[in-house]
Amino acid sequence: MPATAPAAVRLAVVDSDSGFVRVLAKRLGAVGWRAQLLPTPPPVEELQVMRLHAIVIDTALLGSEAWTYIEHLCGQAAAPVVVICTGPSSVAQRVRGLRLGADDWVTKPCHPEEVLARVEAAVRRRRAGELSSQPIEPIVGGELEIRPDMFEAFVGGRAVGLTRREFELLHLLAAAPGRVVPRERVYERVWGYAMAHGDRSVDVFVRKLRKKLEAASPGWVYLHTHFGVGYRFDPQEAEEKETEEVDR
Amino acid sequence: MTRFSISRRNGHEFFNLFDEAGANILRASELLDQLLGSWPDGTGLGREILLCEQEGDRITHDVIQLLNRKLAAPIDRQDLYALASALDDIVDYTEEAADFLALYHIEAPMEQAQQLSEVLRDACRSLSGALSELHGFDDLHHHLVEIHRLENDGDRIMREALASLFQNGIDPMVVIRWKDIFERIEQAIDACETVAHILEGIVVKQG
Numbered sequence A: 001m002p003a004t005a006p007a008a009v010r011l012a013v014v015d016s017d018s019g020f021v022r023v024l025a026k027r028l029g030a031v032g033w034r035a036q037l038l039p040t041p042p043p044v045e046e047l048q049v050m051r052l053h054a055i056v057i058d059t060a061l062l063g064s065e066a067w068t069y070i071e072h073l074c075g076q077a078a079a080p081v082v083v084i085c086t087g088p089s090s091v092a093q094r095v096r097g098l099r100l101g102a103d104d105w106v107t108k109p110c111h112p113e114e115v116l117a118r119v120e121a122a123v124r125r126r127r128a129g130e131l132s133s134q135p136i137e138p139i140v141g142g143e144l145e146i147r148p149d150m151f152e153a154f155v156g157g158r159a160v161g162l163t164r165r166e167f168e169l170l171h172l173l174a175a176a177p178g179r180v181v182p183r184e185r186v187y188e189r190v191w192g193y194a195m196a197h198g199d200r201s202v203d204v205f206v207r208k209l210r211k212k213l214e215a216a217s218p219g220w221v222y223l224h225t226h227f228g229v230g231y232r233f234d235p236q237e238a239e240e241k242e243t244e245e246v247d248r
Numbered sequence B: 001m002t003r004f005s006i007s008r009r010n011g012h013e014f015f016n017l018f019d020e021a022g023a024n025i026l027r028a029s030e031l032l033d034q035l036l037g038s039w040p041d042g043t044g045l046g047r048e049i050l051l052c053e054q055e056g057d058r059i060t061h062d063v064i065q066l067l068n069r070k071l072a073a074p075i076d077r078q079d080l081y082a083l084a085s086a087l088d089d090i091v092d093y094t095e096e097a098a099d100f101l102a103l104y105h106i107e108a109p110m111e112q113a114q115q116l117s118e119v120l121r122d123a124c125r126s127l128s129g130a131l132s133e134l135h136g137f138d139d140l141h142h143h144l145v146e147i148h149r150l151e152n153d154g155d156r157i158m159r160e161a162l163a164s165l166f167q168n169g170i171d172p173m174v175v176i177r178w179k180d181i182f183e184r185i186e187q188a189i190d191a192c193e194t195v196a197h198i199l200e201g202i203v204v205k206q207g
Helices: A018-031 A044-049 A059-075 A091-099 A112-133 A164-174 A183-191 A201-216 B002-010 B012-038 B044-069 B077-103 B111-132 B141-165 B172-206
Strands: A010-014 A034-038 A054-057 A081-086 A104-107 A139-141 A144-147 A152-155 A180-182 A220-226 A230-237
Touching: A010 A018, A018 A034, A018 A112, A044 A059, A054 A059, A054 A112, A059 A081, A059 A091, A081 A112, A091 A104, A104 A112, A139 A164, A144 A164, A152 A164, A152 A201, A164 A183, A164 A201, A164 A230, A180 A183, A183 A201, A183 A230, A201 A220, A201 A230, B012 B044, B012 B077, B012 B111, B012 B172, B044 B077, B077 B111, B077 B172, B111 B141, B111 B172, B141 B172
Parallel strands: A010 A034, A010 A054, A054 A081, A081 A104
Antiparallel strands: A139 A144, A144 A152, A180 A230, A220 A230
């Protein structure tokens, strides 16, 4: 494996060809990638919450739903790299698959080493793209300056002292100023999983974040609660703030 | 009637110990309820629950010592032993649940855990009331009925809590951590029901 190869890739292989999958899994294990082997295609939402870097999928398993599935899979926010690995196909099919968002297409029979190399290359390209396209512009609201390049927020040049999770929560809300972000959506984006019913993590972290923001910028209110729904970032001077604001 | 009088006269040491045990389980369950209500703040409450667990051990030890020392006991010796042991279980499970919050680095509480701890607190309150009335072998029926009702509530909340954990896409670490904590609180509630069964047996035998 070259020095530039992505390390610790989380991969799902959606394929029922046990011989091919066995050999591929052996190679994946040897390079230290974590692979989920799925003989049947799960719902796209399930794949999304696995926080995968890449998916190798045989579209033959999808039947007549293949194009809808691929389009849905590739259209997800933070979709993983999708490599279609399937039997002989026409040029029109391959073009369609790639135009729907697939990152690569490998025709069977193929060598597992080639599949691995193509996944590796696509993940590398994706990561390079993410780094160059990541928003590093600060978000300014009230006295607060949110700096994604430093994973920190500042008031008058002084760091608020946020943890990684607090920063991600603040950045997510501040990236949609004035809009209510549902609690479940916050959890999904910041924690990377679906939120269990009854989980109070978002509320607890909003409370911690509020405390730090109030200490750093006492004249302003930044986070507003929408009961039973979620939270909204909307900097307001303290005089304008609601008389009583509680979590949840 | 004769047996009734002898029991009361000779048994005050036992009844005092069970009064103490009742107060101790109630305190532990109230502390767990407060801990889950304020988590991740209020971690000092965990230390106080641990002290309740140690107090529970002391009371159980004292009951066993007293049983070994006394030739006559106010209640069937097997029942006394079972009662002390089941009361100790309540505090042990309560303490384990509190301990897991810190041990598993729980970031925030789950609503279902808070509901279960409320059920446990209420069950302990009823038990404490029943134990304080045990010395007169009064009618404990209303306390015991309430404990059975609360245990059923606990079962329902537990089922809903597990169902919420096994939805698609939940972080497996969240499932592992909270399943353990839910189970400990449920075991504490089950132990309350065990105590209620023992008390029912005692009342029937004394009747």
